Structure formats: structure tokens, C-alpha cells
Amino acid sequence: xxxPTDSDATPPSWEEAxxxxxxxxxxxxxxxxxxxxxxxxxxxxTPPSLRFLFQAARGHGDNPFIVYEDETLSFNEAVDRxxxxxxLLVERYGIQRGDRVGIAMRNYPxxxxxxxxxxxxxxxxxxxxxxxxxxxxxxxxxxxxxxxLIADHERIERAAPLIEPIGFKALVVRATGELPAGAxxxxxxxxxxxxxxxxEIDRDDDAMILYTSGTTGFPKGAVAxxxxxxxxxxxxxxxxxxxxxxxxxxxxxxxxxSFILIVxxxxxxxxxxxxxxxxxGGYKLVMMYxxxxxxxxxxxxxxxxxxxxxxxxxxxxxxxxxDFASRDTSSxxxxxxxxxxxxxxxxxxxxxxxxxxxxxxxxxxTETNAYGPQNxxxxxVRKPRSAGRAVPVLQVKVADEQGKEVPRGEIFFxxxxxxxGYWNKPEATAETFLEGWLRSGDxxxxxxxxxxxxxxxxxxxxxxxGENIYSAEVEAAIxxxxxxxxxxxxxxxxxxxxxxxxxxxxxxxxxxxxPEDLRGFLAEHLAAFKIPTIVDVRSEALPxxxxxxxxxxxxxxxxxxxxxx
Numbered sequence: 001x002x003x004p005t006d007s008d009a010t011p012p013s014w015e016e017a018x019x020x021x022x023x024x025x026x027x028x029x030x031x032x033x034x035x036x037x038x039x040x041x042x043x044x045x046t047p048p049s050l051r052f053l054f055q056a057a058r059g060h061g062d063n064p065f066i067v068y069e070d071e072t073l074s075f076n077e078a079v080d081r082x083x084x085x086x087x088l089l090v091e092r093y094g095i096q097r098g099d100r101v102g103i104a105m106r107n108y109p110x111x112x113x114x115x116x117x118x119x120x121x122x123x124x125x126x127x128x129x130x131x132x133x134x135x136x137x138x139x140x141x142x143x144x145x146x147x148x149l150i151a152d153h154e155r156i157e158r159a160a161p162l163i164e165p166i167g168f169k170a171l172v173v174r175a176t177g178e179l180p181a182g183a184x185x186x187x188x189x190x191x192x193x194x195x196x197x198x199x200e201i202d203r204d205d206d207a208m209i210l211y212t213s214g215t216t217g218f219p220k221g222a223v224a225x226x227x228x229x230x231x232x233x234x235x236x237x238x239x240x241x242x243x244x245x246x247x248x249x250x251x252x253x254x255x256x257x258s259f260i261l262i263v264x265x266x267x268x269x270x271x272x273x274x275x276x277x278x279x280x281g282g283y284k285l286v287m288m289y290x291x292x293x294x295x296x297x298x299x300x301x302x303x304x305x306x307x308x309x310x311x312x313x314x315x316x317x318x319x320x321x322x323d324f325a326s327r328d329t330s331s332x333x334x335x336x337x338x339x340x341x342x343x344x345x346x347x348x349x350x351x352x353x354x355x356x357x358x359x360x361x362x363x364x365x366t367e368t369n370a371y372g373p374q375n376x377x378x379x380x381v382r383k384p385r386s387a388g389r390a391v392p393v394l395q396v397k398v399a400d401e402q403g404k405e406v407p408r409g410e411i412f413f414x415x416x417x418x419x420x421g422y423w424n425k426p427e428a429t430a431e432t433f434l435e436g437w438l439r440s441g442d443x444x445x446x447x448x449x450x451x452x453x454x455x456x457x458x459x460x461x462x463x464x465x466g467e468n469i470y471s472a473e474v475e476a477a478i479x480x481x482x483x484x485x486x487x488x489x490x491x492x493x494x495x496x497x498x499x500x501x502x503x504x505x506x507x508x509x510x511x512x513x514x515p516e517d518l519r520g521f522l523a524e525h526l527a528a529f530k531i532p533t534i535v536d537v538r539s540e541a542l543p544x545x546x547x548x549x550x551x552x553x554x555x556x557x558x559x560x561x562x563x564x565x
Contacts, residue, residue, distance in 0.1 A: 097122030221423030232369035311466030336360030339466025363387030462491035502534035
């Protein structure tokens, strides 16, 4: 009898793999540190700042980093531009440590370069939703106190009426026409080769603000520090290695790791694990102008993409495309993402539909810098309804409103990867954090293997194609219409998007309202994805419970029943 070869050896369990990786001398060795008065588990090798991470990318030299249409930037070229742009921010616009700089553009290479430059000089990057209206931009720019806005032409046109009353400066990338007074074209003021300014950055300095919809109707600026973002990146890397050790791939990949960017950079998924993860790991990042499944398949084949990270609807779109069977997707090793639960049917279809690609999902939030429990490969096929489990740096528990652990309850997170709070909103921060634990707003359970199952949500929210839409924000806009007496916004199941936005309305006496007129009115106040596609005008008062709250679940069930009859 021959001795077993390495290929015959039983792979380590998830727990054994993590023990090796995070133990003494391991590449992800952990220890403890005090952060804002809390003692937390941290990675000992956490870089000192994002600036350090970007400068270290020179180690990847002339390897391709950003591929966008017919443009390619190597890591050296990208870092050169980041450093020169950082010099421009400081010397022309006076950006200092702690100043906020907004980014408002679609996924262009300049989005990446701007973010890296802002955070490299100690500024705080404010990622503005590219779909926002002028009104929505107005709120965030004032709330964050941006000194400068870096925008593309479409976004600067929306922001133009705000420049003088708010008083920020503007820098425009890929300008295609006349600009507002006082706005600069990037190519007119950019000095290639300019030396980067020397700035001291502490790992617990603020690095970025991402806006999340709020239960009060106003967005909240989630503030992440350099340490929290870098910790999240290390969590993703550690989990990836542990998965590879404990769940060997279907077949080894001959292609270097690469990602296709199919989600917005102003979302934490596109920004942290995909973009910053590529920067840190030396991976090629292929950017799409907009989501078109056929174009994605073309790029996957041409660029030999290995990692596809999107919302579940995008995986559906990819596999439902008429081009799917004729395109070579054998380079893909991971097909998944997050933003919404994936139906078990999709998990199995992904696992069987790709030569190497395995299904995966992540359950993260803006407030966790995207990292949370993850599920992939055999474990995901075995437990397709579970969001997975997390590396030890992130603690997870299921608890009641007081934070006491219970078999079923709200899911809580605690760790060095969490945001420090919400910008200028101490009450919202206090409401979201309980003794250092982040309330997720999701209800669920944890099984005996540590896998998290998300079963419902505590927040009044619609989850449409990975976008969190808070009902209160949409209701606040609807109530500005003079014909509205009562309005209740909720989600209705949708086969592709997960949920679509619905509103049940009661009109003021003597008023009439056409649904298209309401949508046109809301387009002045809300981004298109928040506008209800279902408008249910009722003649009687909306149902409420004894405490006066709308019975939204009942109204949703009524609409679902009507549509299926």
C-alpha cells in the first residue's frame, strides 16, 4: 500500500485552516488592540494607512491594473497618477487632512484614482450615489461639508445649481461640453509627474463616507477609518485563503486572479472587496461602462476573468443571456456577490453551469465595510439558504433588543472592520450601536456550525436588486405631493430584482392622481430606482395596528394575491 500523496490528503476543516492562518507566525496572525476605548481582535499586520497600500501597489510594476474599454493602466501608471492628483488636491484646492472631497461619477478609472488620491493626502472621500438627483446631492454635499467635488460631466450638470450656494469647488473628469463657472477640467490643471505631498496619516483617521438611506427619510453618512477599511480587506483575504484550503476548487485555474467591476464604486461592495481588494492584491480590474450581460460575457472571455461579484440578479442575467452557451467562461472560479439573498435554484445552477466557477455569497453592510459572514463552494451548495460564517476578527451574534443572545433574533456584529459611526449624527450612531455591537436590522439565527441564516428584516426597507431603499425616505417625498393624504411604501416580491417598490395611497378629498404623474413628480426628488413601480390608490383608510402603525405586510400580501389571481 502506497503512502497518500498531497492530492489524496484530507483538506483541513474551516476551523483548522483559520487556526493556521491566524495563529502565531501565520500570515493573518491576530492580536488585540484598543480602538476608541474598546479592546478588539485585530490583524497584527494591518497596514498603517490606505496611502501605504496604494504606494505598495508599485510592487506589481507594469502588470495591468485598470482595463476600461480600450484604455489600460498598469499599477505603476495608476500610482503615478494618484500621486500627481494628490499633489493637485493639496496645491490647487488646499485639501488638508480631514477635509471632505466628494466623488460623483459613473465607474470611470478617474473614480478609482480620485479615491486613492483623496485618502492618500489625508482627505475623506465622500462617495456620492451617481443616480442621485440634484436635491439628493444637495443634502449630502451640505451634510458632509465637501470642500471639493470631483465629478463627470453628467453629475456636474446636476450639481451646477449647488456650487455657488454651498460654496464648494469643482473638478470635472471627461468633460464633454461647457462647464459651470469656476469648475476646472482635469486635463487643464493636472500636472503629470507631480510629487506627492508628505502627509502624516493615522490608521484611525477617517478615510471615507458612504451614504446609506435612513429610517428618518434622510441619508446617513457612514464613516469608515483607514483601519476599518484595511481590516475588512484583510478579512476578505483571510476568508479566501481559508476557503481555498478547506474547499479545494473543482479544477486549478491557469489564469491570474482578476475581477470584473459590474457594481457601482459608490457601493461598498464595488469599492472595498472589488476595487480596493484588486489594488491590494495586484489583480487586474476590468471595468464596465454599464451592466449589459452580453458585454460582460465578452469581457470575461477576452480578459480571462476569474472573479464575478455582483447581486444575484446579475448572475441570473449572465446565465440567461442568449450568448452564455457560446462564450468561454471557463476562467471563472468564483461567481457570486451579495446585496440580497440568492434563491437555492440559482446556487445550484451556478455550481453546475461553470467549468471551474463555484457559487458564493457575502452578507456585509456599508457599516461593516462590506465584510460579513460568507458562504461558498461545497458549503453553499450544502446550505444554500445560509449567508455563511465569518473569520474571528468579526464577532457575530443573534440577540434580543437588549443584546442578550437568543436562538432567534436580530443579527449583531462587532469588530475592527466596523464604521466608527455616522457623520454628525450621534443619535443615529447611538441607535445603531449597542455597547460596541452593530445592530444589522436583520433577523435570523445561527446554526451549530456557526452559519448565519437571515430570515427577515427588522428595518422598514425594500431591497431592490441589491439597493437598500428605506420606506421613510420615499414616503417623505410622496407626502410633498399636494394630493396625498396617506402613503405606505413597502416591497413586493419580484422575480429578477428580489423586490420592487410599491406604495398604497389614500388621496385627499376631491383629489385625483394618475400613477405616471406621481412618478414624474417623484423624479424631481428621488433617484429612479426608489420610485414606486406599483401604485395602489385606495378609497378607504390604510390598515393600521393598535399602535397606529401601517400594516404593510397585509397590504403587500393583498397586492401579491391580486397579481397572482
